[in-house]
Amino acid sequence: MTLNYDTCSPVFRPATVTSIDLPPRAVQFEPEFGKGIELTTQSPEAPALPEHYREILVLMKEGRRKVAEERCRTFLADAPTDADLMALLASIVVERGEIREAETLLGRAIALAPTEPVPWINLGRILQQGGRWGEAITHYEHAVNLFPTHPQLVATLGQLYQRANRFADAEKQYRAAIENGAKPAIHVQLGMVLLRQDRVDDAIDAFNTAIRLNPKLAAAYGNLGNALQKKNDMPAAAAAYEKAVALNPKDTISFVSLGMAQLKLGQARDAVEVFERALALHGPERRAAAWLPYARAQEFGEMPAGYRAEIAELVSRQPLEVPEGYASMAELNAALAAALEEDPTTVWEPRGKATRKGGQTGLLLDAPREPFIAFEKVLRKAIDAHFDGIKIQPRHPYRGMVPKTYHLDLWGTLLSEGGHQHSHIHVGGWMSGVYYVSLPATLGSGGESKDGWIEFGHPPPEFEAVFEPQTVTYEPREGDAFFFPSYLFHRTLPFTGEERRISLAFDVKPTSWR
Structure with missing residues (x-):
């Protein structure tokens, strides 16, 4: 009954592309790894920004996106090789769903200024959102060759390798990201690919390192529970899942894993309650729906009536x-x-x-x-x-x-x-x-x-x-x-x-x- 977070499918989930980061002169970029796509801008009054950039950013801050786009296109017509303006326009048009144009603009920005990482990151996000995984891997491989010490680019390539079941390659990228100052969450990613390589003790070390660096990291406890299940230490696994849920009550994955640990410990009634609550609160949770009939059967000694007909x-x-x-x-x-x-x-x-x-x-x-x-x-x-x-x-x-x-x-x-x-x-x-x-x-x-x-x-x-x-x-x-x-x-x-x-x-x- 061991179930890792990514046992049947990769952990990576692309965010819907509704906004992307602004170009370097307009952004202070350091998003939490794995979060959705954020729009984080510097103050429009920042003295380092040229006047036309400040004007566009003020319009965007005021919600006047249409006017901001018109001004940006006007400035770009006068300066057709300004990579920052292209990336800025891409950040505007993507919000109204013009993904293809944003991709074209970012591609041109990269060609003109290949040493700026933000356009590489944003174009990679668009490829991921479009399900163009092969292109995304190639794109990030090029980006990592250019920016081998950029933790986000390196770690994202690791995620893409993990999705493709290239666990040794993913491990290499995660370790490189960690060496270059990646967030504690990357230790969790590292532990996951170690677990997929059956290196359970190494995975436990990685999860415990993440917990030491950030004791409030719920995902670290949840994955630690998975590793402890691999060692058949079910009481410790259940305790880890309980800690994960306490830190993040919306962590459905750990909540359902707690139910599975209870089922393995012979606590079928408790497991039933967990699975029923998960389905009631969180909708179609895959594992809760899968295990609920078996938990009921363990409790009562027979499968629920109509189970075969339901199949x-x-x-x-x-x-x-x-x-x-x-x-x-x-x-x-x-x-x-x-x-x-x-x-x-x-x-x-x-x-x-x-x-x-x-x-x-x-x-x-x-x-x-x-x-x-x-x-x-x-x-x-x-x-x-x-x-x-x-x-x-x-x-x-x-x-x-x-x-x-x-x-x-x-x-x-x-x-x-x-x-x-x-x-x-x-x-x-x-x-x-x-x-x-x-x-x-x-x-x-x-x-x-x-x-x-x-x-x-x-x-x-x-x-x-x-x-x-x-x-x-x-x-x-x-x-x-x-x-x-x-x-x-x-x-x-x-x-x-x-x-x-x-x-x-x-x-x-x-x-x-x-």
């Missing part, structure tokens, strides 16, 4: 359309299988993942290429149609809200004989799914033989259930996808045969709601 209602089989440029789904699947077999990001038996006797690729849409570009288009079409059909049920952890816009994470799984994925959930997603690219002929055919099928409802292997699980099992079919809430525990059953079982998995991560 059957929430899991949806979705055949996908043939994408443009392909004659058939068979042609698409052949292209997908070939690309996945050759993908250089594949890691076999990846640490911290559910895959056994198989490999898992990196995130395939970070640097999109065919045939994944074509696949993404038909997948999004099917997802949007699925969302159109959801009838809102207030307070339901899945049907209570429907995404309007979303990021899509996509990765491949290749299983060899005996390969499987143990029961798990996708903490970082709202809806998850799997698409079947290539299936072995030895796959089970029903009845007693369900080798290689996907099963929902079974608790993870380390959970010692006192009840009989209620599960629903589905037969995979090439060209079909399954959509399901990310909080549903699911696993694949082992199979025999020399052919590989190849699939694509995905997470829908909402950025706005209908």
Whole structure:
């Protein structure tokens, strides 16, 4: 039942780009790492600022953004190579949603004045917000080469590496950021990637260092609890989670982790209360929704009535359309299988993942290429149609809200004989799914033989259930996808045969709601 903050998905969450930092002559920039994007300006009367800068800043301070933009464009027409003015205009237009223009302006500002870090930071934020992860990594790698001692740039590159499951690379960046005066929170990030490398004692040291430097850092205590769970010290883990919640009552992650620790300690009733309260106060919290039925079952000795029927209602089989440029789904699947077999990001038996006797690729849409570009288009079409059909049920952890816009994470799984994925959930997603690219002929055919099928409802292997699980099992079919809430525990059953079982998995991560 150990669950790290980033077990199933990366910790990095981009803020919505509604404002960005002003250029160097107009800003005193030192934001708290990991916070949302702030607009922090120097006083317009500061003597170091040229008159036209002060005029624009006064207008912005007064809320006269339209006039400020007009003046800025006028000044820029007279001084078309003024990088600071370009960055200043970018900070204005981004607030009314002109992201593309802001990106162009920041790119020009960087070309004209590559030694100023603020435009690099702001352009990186835009790339992250747009889900352009591959471009963001390349951008920050260039920036770090220019500013190797800038703690924010270095640490952000670490976050992006962490998101891409490049934990050793992320560790290197976090250590460099720490050496250059990064905030105590970076010690927490360091501990997280150490934990993902199964270096539990080193992770505990990092979390304790963060606590020593900032005793009020709730995230340090929460992650310390995760590490202590890894050492099976559940009383100490529970105490760490309680401290995290005391410091930050809105820390839903630590609150739910406390419930999970109580469940492991045999305190099922207390765990039920935590999960129910989390759902009541914080809405569709993934882990609370996942573990609540099992906590109730531990308390009463049997699964709640209707659990299997609930699974059957929430899991949806979705055949996908043939994408443009392909004659058939068979042609698409052949292209997908070939690309996945050759993908250089594949890691076999990846640490911290559910895959056994198989490999898992990196995130395939970070640097999109065919045939994944074509696949993404038909997948999004099917997802949007699925969302159109959801009838809102207030307070339901899945049907209570429907995404309007979303990021899509996509990765491949290749299983060899005996390969499987143990029961798990996708903490970082709202809806998850799997698409079947290539299936072995030895796959089970029903009845007693369900080798290689996907099963929902079974608790993870380390959970010692006192009840009989209620599960629903589905037969995979090439060209079909399954959509399901990310909080549903699911696993694949082992199979025999020399052919590989190849699939694509995905997470829908909402950025706005209908």
